[in-house]
Amino acid sequence: MQIKTSAKEYDAVIVGSGAGGGMTANILAKAGLNIAIIEAGPFFDPADPKQKTQLRWPWESPRRGAGTLRPFGDFHAGYGGWTVDGEPYATVGDTKFSWWRTRVLGGRTNHWGRISLRFGPDDFHRKDIDGLGENWPIRYEDIKPYYDKLDKMVGVFGTNEGLPNDPDGYFLPPPKPRLHELLAVKGATKSGVPMIPGRLSMVTKRINKDRGVCFYCGQCSRACAVYADFSAGTCLIFPAMKDGKEGRGGQVDLYVNSMAREVITDDTGKATAVSYISKDDRREYQLKGKVIVLAASACETARILMNSKAPGQTNGLGNGSGTLGRYLHDSTGAGTSAFIPSLMDRERYNEDGVGGMHVYAPWWGNNRKLDFPRGYHLEVWGGMGMPSYGFGGGHKAIQKMLGYKPGGYGNPLMKEVKSYYGAVVGFSGRGEAVARYDSYCEIDPGKYDQWGIPTLRFHYKWSDYERKQAKHMQETIRDILVNMGGKLFDEEIPSYENDHGLLPPGAIIHEVGTARMHDDPKQGVTNRHSALHEVPNVYLTDASVFTSQADKNPTWTIMALAMRAADHIISERKKMNI
Amino acid sequence: MDRRTTLKNLLAGAAGAALISQTTGCEQPPVEPGVAEPEAKGYGLRMPHEIKHDERIANDSFFTDAEKKDIGILADIIAPGTAEEPKATDCGIVAFFEFMALDLPDTYQGPIRGGLGWLNSEASNRFDGRDFAGLTPEERIEIVEDIAWPEKAQGTHFEVGANFFDRFRFLTLTGYFTSKEGFKTVGYQGNAPNVWDGVPQEVLDKHGLAYDPKYLPLYVDQTKRDIQAEWDDEMNLIS
Numbered sequence: 130m131q132i133k134t135s136a137k138e139y140d141a142v143i144v145g146s147g148a149g150g151g152m153t154a155n156i157l158a159k160a161g162l163n164i165a166i167i168e169a170g171p172f173f174d175p176a177d178p179k180q181k182t183q184l185r186w187p188w189e190s191p192r193r194g195a196g197t198l199r200p201f202g203d204f205h206a207g208y209g210g211w212t213v214d215g216e217p218y219a220t221v222g223d224t225k226f227s228w229w230r231t232r233v234l235g236g237r238t239n240h241w242g243r244i245s246l247r248f249g250p251d252d253f254h255r256k257d258i259d260g261l262g263e264n265w266p267i268r269y270e271d272i273k274p275y276y277d278k279l280d281k282m283v284g285v286f287g288t289n290e291g292l293p294n295d296p297d298g299y300f301l302p303p304p305k306p307r308l309h310e311l312l313a314v315k316g317a318t319k320s321g322v323p324m325i326p327g328r329l330s331m332v333t334k335r336i337n338k339d340r341g342v343c344f345y346c347g348q349c350s351r352a353c354a355v356y357a358d359f360s361a362g363t364c365l366i367f368p369a370m371k372d373g374k375e376g377r378g379g380q381v382d383l384y385v386n387s388m389a390r391e392v393i394t395d396d397t398g399k400a401t402a403v404s405y406i407s408k409d410d411r412r413e414y415q416l417k418g419k420v421i422v423l424a425a426s427a428c429e430t431a432r433i434l435m436n437s438k439a440p441g442q443t444n445g446l447g448n449g450s451g452t453l454g455r456y457l458h459d460s461t462g463a464g465t466s467a468f469i470p471s472l473m474d475r476e477r478y479n480e481d482g483v484g485g486m487h488v489y490a491p492w493w494g495n496n497r498k499l500d501f502p503r504g505y506h507l508e509v510w511g512g513m514g515m516p517s518y519g520f521g522g523g524h525k526a527i528q529k530m531l532g533y534k535p536g537g538y539g540n541p542l543m544k545e546v547k548s549y550y551g552a553v554v555g556f557s558g559r560g561e562a563v564a565r566y567d568s569y570c571e572i573d574p575g576k577y578d579q580w581g582i583p584t585l586r587f588h589y590k591w592s593d594y595e596r597k598q599a600k601h602m603q604e605t606i607r608d609i610l611v612n613m614g615g616k617l618f619d620e621e622i623p624s625y626e627n628d629h630g631l632l633p634p635g636a637i638i639h640e641v642g643t644a645r646m647h648d649d650p651k652q653g654v655t656n657r658h659s660a661l662h663e664v665p666n667v668y669l670t671d672a673s674v675f676t677s678q679a680d681k682n683p684t685w686t687i688m689a690l691a692m693r694a695a696d697h698i699i700s701e702r703k704k705m706n707i
Numbered sequence: 708m709d710r711r712t713t714l715k716n717l718l719a720g721a722a723g724a725a726l727i728s729q730t731t732g733c734e735q736p737p738v739e740p741g742v743a744e745p746e747a748k749g750y751g752l753r754m755p756h757e758i759k760h761d762e763r764i765a766n767d768s769f770f771t772d773a774e775k776k777d778i779g780i781l782a783d784i785i786a787p788g789t790a791e792e793p794k795a796t797d798c799g800i801v802a803f804f805e806f807m808a809l810d811l812p813d814t815y816q817g818p819i820r821g822g823l824g825w826l827n828s829e830a831s832n833r834f835d836g837r838d839f840a841g842l843t844p845e846e847r848i849e850i851v852e853d854i855a856w857p858e859k860a861q862g863t864h865f866e867v868g869a870n871f872f873d874r875f876r877f878l879t880l881t882g883y884f885t886s887k888e889g890f891k892t893v894g895y896q897g898n899a900p901n902v903w904d905g906v907p908q909e910v911l912d913k914h915g916l917a918y919d920p921k922y923l924p925l926y927v928d929q930t931k932r933d934i935q936a937e938w939d940d941e942m943n944l945i946s
Contacts, residue, residue, distance in 0.1 A: 191810075193881065198757045
């Protein structure tokens with residue numbers, strides 16, 4: 130059977146509709162380019178009453194929101210998980226890497242925590258500072274104008290603090306902290322850890338006509354029906370489609386339920402199309418484009434390139450350096466929680482707030498004086514959240530802390546459980562790992578997913594840099610919780626053999642680095658403009674291009690780099706280079 | 708260009724799906740929901756494998772009538788209700804157990820069926836051959852007392868029963884407090900559009916906490932939430 134090729138040639142074909150793909154599409158369409166977006170999952174609009182999970186009650190789910198089918202619960206707007214039906218992957222040796230995939234329009238931006246942190250000046254040249262890893266080919270000054278634009282375009286709340294490596298921005302006003310967050314700030318201050326208002330991309334003040342203002346339901350992970358939280362579908366792709374329709378921009382065609390397979394090249398090695406498998410009829414199609422943009426997520430983008438062929442290029446497209454798939458790294462993560470007796474029998478009032486923390490601690494330490502090279506930030510959680518599956522689960526540990534006999538039944542137990550409500554607080558550390566050549570993904574020979582596309586296998590190791598950092602997280606978090614008057618659920622810090630409680634790689638869903646940018650084509654896959662060194666009309670606008678992660682969440686940098694790459698595409702077109 | 712031509716030209720349309728297009732200068736944009744696109748099932752978009760999973764549960768059953776009766780009795784011992792509050796069986800607890808046993812079979816089927824068996828055997832041995840449902844309320848409590856306190860039961864004949872009771876108690880509490888009827892007793896006030904303007908003053912006072920005066924002018928001024936955000940060149944919000 131013949132592969133069906135479109136007659137139409139798009140100015141750009143973009144794979145992926147998340148932060149990177151959505152932003153690239155938005156900027157290119159604004160400049161008048163006609164765009165095709167290929168998305169592996171279904172169409173999704175959280176404003177559609179049929180698709181909406183926001184403001185639903187726990188009993189509307191027969192499993193009361195349990196994570197049987199979705200790792201973060203039944204109402205979560207991330208369709209996917211660490212396992213996806215019919216789309217396997219493997220790990221090699223003692224690798225514990227798990228690979229998150231979101232298959233839906235807007236990708237992971239429908240359900241992320243909206244923590245939107247700029248990388249700081251140091252984050253672009255860590256090698257200069259500690260001799261480890263590699264410097265980025267660009268510096269903060271190169272990306273700052275895009276962060277500035279991004280703040281105003283998408284909206285992020287926060288405060289200007291003048292911190293050296295956590296830059297100021299064009300912030301919307303932050304919401305006031307909740308009760309447990311005020312306690313957290315007090316406890317952290319005692320521990321010498323400064324906490325500041327959170328930096329999250331929810332619209333706390335009107336930013337444009339198309340988006341509503343946050344109404345504080347705390348459910349951003351379910352995606353917002355008034356588009357008050359940022360997601361790529363609602364805030365980048367829908368406006369671009371509307372502009373195109375009304376003649377203010379290029380046309381944007383959306384191909385959903387379409388699983389990208391490979392980039393097609395001509396005899397000269399120039400990319401000409403993307404092939405995909407339609408999930409509806411399982412047949413292969415090709416979409417022609419003058420420019421090809423991959424923004425399918427770090428590992429999926431690497432996989433598409435590894436599955437692509439071009440004359441003279443073996444081992445995948447644009448992989449002359451041999452670094453495609455290499456330097457894969459996720460953020461580090463560890464944390465613990467405590468029961469706060471002073472929060473027992475709390476006054477009941479609505480403290481849902483935004484769907485995330487109202488305060489956090491950017492990295493405060495000095496790694497020159499510590500036994501690990503890279504920093505981390507602290508996130509805090511707790512409060513009187515909506516009861517869902519799992520509610521009432523921790524009562525025995527709390528009874529023990531209070532000197533009661535653990536267990537029980539009847540109204541005394543019911544009363545106790547209610548008195549503990551809203552009295553548990555936890556912290557999570559999220560830090561930077563050092564990128565390693567030996568942590569990588571590659572094609573798993575002879576293995577295919579249900580669409581007939583060769584699958585990945587992973588090799589990943591933490592080093593003592595990360596383990597020692599996790600130990601520091603564990604110590605710091607315990608110290609803060611105790612200073613809050615808390616009683617720890619786990620007093621003991623997990624041992625070195627247990628990685629000091631460091632979560633396995635992939636757990637934080639911040640994987641980056643598989644096609645890192647580098648000025649030297651022998652040492653990186655992409656150039657400083659996010660294009661393949663070897664195929665200049667292929668751009669990568671997801672986190673695959675990160676030379677290194679920071680102690681920040683990657684989304685804001687993915688989008689700033691996507692804007693910058695889109696600008697480069699527009700200028701190269703003008704120069705007739707692509 | 709009409710919609711049909713657009714789809715034909717793009718060929719993906721021949722598959723009848725997968726394309727949501729808007730076409731400059733043409734009439735209404737074609738919106739073709741994919742055939743693989745799942746239907747709503749009452750609690751938001753469900754994916755095909757999720758719909759299949761729920762359909763399997765809807766057409767299946769696990770607990771026998773006798774087991775369901777025991778579940779109701781035991782759950783009402785855990786959550787007996789008060790004059791103002793419902794008891795577990797007023798909150799659909801039996802149906803919830805049945806659903807969860809089919810939703811998470813490894814977690815609940817064996818342990819709960821086995822535990823109910825243990826309970827009935829214990830009842831029979833202790834009270835001249837009667838099953839748990841056949842006991843008086845006082846007799847039932849006598850057994851529950853022996854299995855409701857895991858530390859006491861540890862290392863004794865009752866340890867098996869205590870392990871079962873632990874899981875049963877968890878599912879009862881979770882089912883109770885997340886049901887429409889039992890949920891109210893927690894006092895959760897949210898899940899409704901509102902304007903958050905900080906912790907009530909009396910609560911701050913009670914906990915000896917206060918907002919940092921340095922940040923008070925920077926927090927969102929909810930009276931100006933609907934005014935378009937504007938900044939000066941120094942990154943200061945000015946609207």
